[in-house]
Amino acid sequence: MENKYRATNTTVSLINYHFVFCPxxxxxxxxxxxxxxxxxxxxxxxxxxxxxxxxAMECDKDHVHLFLNTPPTFSPKDIMAKIKGVTSKKLREEFPHLQHLPSLWTRSYFVSTAGNVSSETIKRYVEQQKTRG
Structure with missing residues (x-):
């Protein structure tokens, strides 16, 4: 069984976020x-x-699911800003068919904590996104 808790100095935390965002x-x-x-x-x-x-991380043709275990020092907004910012810049630099876009991602995103469902349930859901019809 994997250790889901994070220990940093005197803080122990279990913060899991499920993000969904679109181009x-x-x-x-x-x-x-x-x-x-x-x-x-x-x-x-x-x-x-x-x-x-x-x-867990899965991409469908027009959206992304990320299930992340994070330290308590980052807000969901900070996490999305970093991931979207880096991936938008690099993907537009590296793929000619994306270069004409002023930004790759929308400003919005969905975020949920794993409070009412188990981490395993969310992980299974994210991984099954590719197989859904």
């Missing part, structure tokens, strides 16, 4: 598998840099 105009940017692959690599780099554990 501007619900563009189907993940139809090309190399965009999805690169998005996931960039997101992993950002999360590692700021000490966030990715519990």
């Amino acid at each position: 501007r105009y619900r563009r189907k940017i993940f139809l090309k598998s190399e965009v999805e692959k690169r998005f996931k690599e960039l997101t992993e780099e950002v999360c590692k840099e700021i000490d966030i554990n990715i519990v």
Whole structure:
């Protein structure tokens, strides 16, 4: 069984967020598998840099699900700003068909804590998004 709790100095926390966000105009940017692959690599780099554990991550053609275990020092807004900012800039630099967009993501996102359902339930839900018809 994995340790879900974070211990930093004198703080022990269990903060899990489920995020869902979309590209501007619900563009189907993940139809090309190399965009999805690169998005996931960039997101992993950002999360590692700021000490966030990715519990589950899945992309559908026009949206992203992220289930993250975070330290108490970051708000959902801080997390989304960092992930969206880095991935938008890098993906638009690296993929010519995205370069014309002034920004890749909408300003909005959905966020929920894992308060009323287990982490395992949310992880299973995120992972099943690709297989849904």
